[in-house]
Amino acid sequence: MSFQFILGPAGSGKTYFCINDISMRMKNNDEKVIFIVPDQMTFQMEYELVKKAEHKGMLNSQVFSFSRLAWKVLQETGGMSRTHISDVGISILLRKIIEERKEELKILKNVSNQQGFFDDLTKLMAEFKGFQVSSDALQEIIHQLEQEQSKNTMFVQQKLHDIRIVMDAFEEHVKDKYLDSEDYLNLLIKQIPTSEYVKNSIVYIDGYYDLAPQERSVVEALMKVCKEIKFSLTIDRAYDNGLPNELNLFYKPAVLYQQLLGLASENNQVIEEPVRLTNTENRFGHRKDLQHLEQNFDSRPVKPFLQSEHISIIGAVTKRAEVDAVAREITSLVKEKGYRYRDIAIFLRNSDDYSHLISTIFQSYDIPLFIEEKRSMMQHPMYRLLLAVIDIIQKNWRYDGIFTAYKTELLYPLQSHMKKRRERIDAFENFCIAYGMQGKKWTSEDRFTYRKYRSLDGVKATVTDEEKMFEEQINEDRALLVEPVQQLVSELKNAKNTREMCIALYEFTEEIQLPEKLQRLRDEAEEQGRLLESKDHEQVWKGFVNLLDECVELIGDEKISRKTFFELLQTGIQSLQFANVPPSLDQVSVANFDHSRLQRVKCAYVIGVNEGVIPSKVREDGLLGDEARTLLIQNGIEVAPTSTYQLFAENFNMYVGLTRASERLTITYPLTNDDGKALAPSSLISRMKGLFPGFQQRFESGDISMRTPKEQLSYVTNKEMAVSNLVLQTQNWIVQEERVNMDLWWTIYNVLIEDDIWRDQLFKALSSITYDNVAVSLGEELSSELYGEELQGSVSRIELFHQCAYAHFARFGLQLQERDVYKFEAFDMGQLFHSALTVIGEALMRENKSWSNLSQAECDKLAHEVIEEIAPKFQRDILHSTNRYRFLKKKMQSVISKVSYILSKQEEVGEFRPIALEVGFGKNQILSSYELPIGKNKKMNLGGRIDRIDEAVSENGEYLRIIDYKSRDKALKLSDVYYGLALQLLTYLDIAITNSQTLTGQKANPAGVLYFHVQNPIVDLGNKVDESDAEDELFKKFKMNGLLLGERESNVLMDRTLDQDGGSSSIVPVAIKKDGNYTKSSKVIDKEHYPLMSNYIKQKFTEAGEQILAGEVTANPYQQKDHVPCKYCSYQSICQFDKTIKGNEYRILPPLKDEDAIQKMIEEVANNESRTK
Known part of the structure; x- marks a missing residue:
């Protein structure tokens, strides 16, 4: 039984040495060959072996990963009787264990609800099985830490304590009943000695840079029964005499070399002389720059090489520009250089940052794509x-x-x-x-x-x-x-x-x-x-x-x-993931920079090469952590490497990743992230520039106009891309005509307009170039269809038109409204206050009572009754829907009671009494209104509803005033009247005076218009403690604002205290000096100006009506100092008014003093009368 290494650097042909050797042995049907590779390589290696075998087949040779070999052996020898448990099942079981053992846990119970916790815990359980970490070994470490009683290691001790509890509970639950992925390897180790399939076979192992202890145990078990084992390793030489320095490029595979060499010796293997492959022309051919990169990637000092025709670096202003540049290059390689899509691969480290962008851009270029990533099922x-x-x-x-x-x-x-x-x-x-x-x-x-x-x-x-x-x-x-x-x-x-x-x-x-x-x-x-x-x-x-x-x-x-x-x-x-299967063979592969085992990559693009990405930053795993890992390793317990070790191994990872391509290597990086923040290029870029000082780095700005016509043509891969880039280039040409060559694009334009399908899309897209966000007038005909021949107007509608014509169009033309939400807001509160005071006022009028007849107790009673009456009818009974709203209802009841009492006190010092509440005017209403001619054959009917009309009688006749309830403090400015922004109260007063015969039985005089602020004010008494002082201060808080006619009699009827020599009213905005004149702060106008203002207001209605029916819909909001109506406008997202766009400008309304506003009204009324004569 023998063991042999196949050694060589990247690109030296180790994998294909194995394939060729296996194919030679396949001719001898007496030999069984097992080819073990990582899961990601199995399909590719089967494909390669089938190609080599041609029509002969490969019955005596099979490709396995360690896990697939376990299935094969266990099917033969038995051991499959236990039920398989997946990672999903493990996560479920671990959650159950955590819940059941919470009282015993010290650390894990506090973090178990964090996103991804059970995925991390599942991985840790798998790691401990793969590294053969036992519960007893953990207990020894825990006991040792307990004896030391160090605060510095308390956290690690508690964490290991929790992990051991979970491990033991998990093993107890699955023991003799279930198998997870790691258990199959343990069973494989036990069953290999009894397997006829494995016995006397020849084993090739390729594609591994390190092995977990469990996998090494599998190799050791194979050593005992197999005829030959050949292990290929990416390494520069044999390290028989010890490990190199940790900073050595090949330290990581050197560790594996030593481990396997030791196992071979311990198991009495015949250790054959390694096969040493050094000729990187097997991969790189005569591409000297790619060979130089492999041979000198980590050389110190740097060895420069002037040729670099097969290596390029692209910097891009954004990730989109980066990926777009890659897509265009790939299209060019396929169409002009004869490559297939399957020859090309993209390698990246952070797939979350790029996957969606790559999918979107590659789809627009019609590039078939397969992304090797695990996708969660949660979003299905x-x-x-x-x-x-x-x-x-x-x-x-x-x-x-x-x-x-x-x-x-x-x-x-x-x-x-x-x-x-x-x-x-x-x-x-x-x-x-x-x-x-x-x-x-x-x-x-x-x-x-x-x-x-x-x-x-x-x-x-x-x-x-x-x-x-x-x-x-x-x-x-x-x-x-x-x-x-x-x-x-x-x-x-x-x-x-x-x-x-x-x-x-x-x-x-x-x-x-x-x-x-x-x-x-x-x-x-x-x-x-x-x-x-x-x-x-x-x-x-x-x-x-x-x-x-x-x-x-x-x-x-x-x-x-x-x-x-x-x-x-x-x-x-949360643990379920899609199993990705490539939908076709000819497609660009997008793979992880570290874990991919793609073979036969001719052109590689390594993207996203920024600082902290490639090479990566030191990152601890979240659950065990470096401190615990280091402690375990120091005590002889092998676990996955610490982040520091991974940092040392990063050089090797980059070496492998950058030497995958056999013909072309392109490295790219963006200069900004998705938020526009600057990103630094990786230190790898500097290293590459040192190795190849002669090449020119390309920069992608994303601006097509900066390209030559030939380069621009690469943006036109299909008609969709042609249209979008033609629009972009035409826009650039309009802005900077002399600097943009349009010859290519006029040709593309002529081709597209001949296409019946794309012609209309082209014209629509080109129309966007001249878009200026200026609404086009509807015209009289369309406006008449929209609004009718008779314009039904209200004061608030005309005020809105004067604020912004487009807002008026959106509200009354398109009839757009905000989504109705079951929510009680400030506007709703104002409506409720308004309704409550109207109901109380109507009740008093029915009983021939006035506000002044009410005591505080009666105000409390009335407020309670009216709120109870209207609350169920308001906003679908929202005020009874929650405790919060019920409390708010009680607070509003208190406000109504307080306001009612103030109204009673105000009536006590004046003569005005309500004669009409919520009275309507206009068509089919109690009070008649304006019917204003607009143009030749059209007219506008004004309608609305007046909150409250008060009457006072004197020896000289009757006076009428308007009261409008407001839930916020409001003043009436004559400048706002002039600009058409505050027409409501004076219009109401004119309507009331015009209909005074109907209201009172005789002609009445105008007295003024007032806003009553419905509020619950806080009164600052200072050092005063007297109850009457508090009431006086409260009374002052409710002083009404508005505009009064400068007639002494009507003002005294509002507040008798003004009948004295001089004085300031605490009810209305009037103060009289001792000489009988009004103070400067008094809100009064001369009686003679009232008819003029009435005519001016009608004139503003007429002008607005004419513009509305003429089709005026321009987004033309006003600006008064710092105030613009857009701040509270519901239609901003529709009009998209932007003062930075030409043609989108505010109408500046200069501030006016009252006397100046009146003078301007006088002049405009006079001008209008002269025009109409």
């Missing part, structure tokens, strides 16, 4: 549905879980029209959000009812057919989820053990026809050529069934809580 719709159902049950029917379940589209009946179903579910979601449908409302026997929101008056209108149809629809959609989930909840509740819980979950999937729906998705993907996706749909179902099978097998007879069952399922689902 099936598992998103199952996790959502778990979330629904655990969190009592919350929005997120509910609509995650619906949006997987796996609840819809088979043969559903998907587009219509999506629209239905969107409408259903809007309903649930608006009506607060979550929690017990979903499981209640009551149907969901739908009524369009009308008003707070509580009057129930007739249910429309549209409402009935929608209500039926939402209840049907509700049943799709509620019925199967409630059935699942019931069955889980009645389940006696885990097996019955698993059966209940399986029956849930059958109830919603999940297998049939997955089969439909698989067939659709297959028909459309999406083979990888088709396989995914198959795998998720198999994964689910296997997950349930393992739960039943491992803990089927145990009774566990529903919470624990769900946690086990979540752990299992």
Whole structure:
């Protein structure tokens, strides 16, 4: 029995020496050959051997990995009677152990809920088995640490203590019943001596750079029964006399060499002279630069080489530019150099950073692709549905879980029209959000009812057919989820053990026809050529069934809580991964830089070569950590290397990775990350520049215009790419005409416009170049169709138009609204205050009472009654939905009581009394309104509702004033009136005066307009403690703001204290000096200006109406100092107004003093009258 090394550096032909040697032996049918390689190489090596065997076959030779050899031997010798447990099953079992042993654990119980914890723990259990770490060995270390009683090692001691408990519990559970992947190797070691298949065979082992102790034990067992063992190793020479320095490039394989040499000696093997392969022309041919890289990668000092035609480096401004450059090069290699896609590979270290980007860009270039990465199944719709159902049950029917379940589209009946179903579910979601449908409302026997929101008056209108149809629809959609989930909840509740819980979950999937729906998705993907996706749909179902099978097998007879069952399922689902199978043979492979064993790579691209990536930073594994690993190694327990050792091995990893390509090597790196932050190139780039000082590094800016016409042509691999790059290049040409050569692109343009399919797409894409985000006028005809010949206006509508024409168009033309949310906001509070005060006022008027008749106790009583009356009608009874809202209702009741009392006190010192509340004006209303002519044959009807009209009577006649309740402090500025931003109160006053005959029976005079701030103010008394002082201060806080006519009589009617010689009102914004004149701070205007302002306001309505019906929809928000309406606008995401875009500019409204605003109104009214004469 003999043992022989096959030694040589990368590219020296070790693998193909093995293949050629095996093919020679295959001619002798008496010899059995076993070829052991890593899992990633098995398919490729089988392919190579079949090619060598040609028509003769390879019956006496087989390719195995260690795990596949275990299956082969155990099938022959027995030992397969125990049930296999996968990593998913192990994760489930470990979670159960952690839950059961929590009280004994010191560290792990506190971190077990962290994402990925059980994956890490599963890997650690596998590592300890692979490295043959025993529980007894751990206990010795723990005992030693306990004796030392060092604070520095306390954490490590506790961690090892926990790991040992979990190890022992796990082994106890699986002992004599189950086998995991590592157990197969232990059984293989035991069964090799009895295997006729292995006995006297010739074994070749290739592709390994290190072996775990368990794998070395397999090799040792093979030594005892096999005729020959030949082990190939990537190494520069035989290290018979000891290990080299840890910094030596080949230290890692040298360690393995020494380990295997020792095993061969201990097992009395005939150690044959190694086969030494040194000719790297086997891989690199006559490409001297690639040979130089292999031979001098780690040479000190650096040995420069001037030739570098087969090696290149690309720096790119972004990852997108980097990957795009690689895609264009690959396209060129295939189309111009005769390469096949299968000759090309991309190697990277952080697949999460690049996978999606590579998939997207390569698809646009029509490059077939296979990414060698383990993909989690968690994002598949099936598992998103199952996790959502778990979330629904655990969190009592919350929005997120509910609509995650619906949006997987796996609840819809088979043969559903998907587009219509999506629209239905969107409408259903809007309903649930608006009506607060979550929690017990979903499981209640009551149907969901739908009524369009009308008003707070509580009057129930007739249910429309549209409402009935929608209500039926939402209840049907509700049943799709509620019925199967409630059935699942019931069955889980009645389940006696885990097996019955698993059966209940399986029956849930059958109830919603999940297998049939997955089969439909698989067939659709297959028909459309999406083979990888088709396989995914198959795998998720198999994964689910296997997950349930393992739960039943491992803990089927145990009774566990529903919470624990769900946690086990979540752990299992998190561990499920897709098994990637290449959909075709001719495709570019994307592989991990460290772990890939790709063969026959002609052109390699190593991407993402930034500092900290290649070479990598020192990173500890999260669970065991370097401190614990070092401690174990120092005590003779072999485990996976520490991060420091891995750093030493990084040089070897780079050497292997950079020498894979036989013909071309390209290294690339980006200069910025996805957030635009700078990234440094790797130190490897500097090393490569030192080795090859003659080559020119290329830089990719992503700017196509900086390319030559020939280079630009590489961007045009298909018509889709032609259109997108033609648009980009045309845009560059418009900006910098003299610097852009368009000859190529005009040719491409002429080709595309002859194509019936692509012509329209080209024109649409080119139209984007001149996009300036300026809305085009609708024109009169379209506006008339949209708004009608008679414009139905309101004051707030016209004010909105003056704020921004586009906001008006979005609200009243497109009728866009924000999603109705079951939420109580500041606006809602204002509405409630407004309604409550109106209801109280109406009650007083019916009883011929006034506010001044009310005592504090009566205010309290009325506030309580009115809030109790209107709260159920408000926002679908939201104020009774939670304790928080019930408390808020009580607070608002207190505010209404306080405000009512203030109103009573204000009436006591004045003569004005309410005569109309919430009175409407306009068509079919109590009060008539404006009917303003617009243009030749059109008109605008103004309508609205006035909060409150007050009347006061004097010897000289009657006066009317307007009160508007506001939940925020507000002032009336004459500049805002002039700019059309504050027309409401003065319009209401004009309407009231115009209709005074209807309201009072005689013509009345205007007195003013006032805002009443409904609030709950904090009063600062300073050193005052008297109760009357507190009331006076509170009274002042409610002083109204607004605008009064400068007529002494009407102002005294508002506040009798003004009848004295001078004084300042605590109710209205007026103060009179001793000489009888108003103070500068008084908000009054001359009586003579009122008619003029009335005419000006009508003029603003008319002008706005004309512009609306002319089709004005420009996004033209105003700006007053620092204030712009966009800050609170709901339509920003639609108009996309951006002041950095040409044509998107604010209308600057200069500040105006009151007298200047009045003067401008006088001038504009005069100008208008002169134009219309």
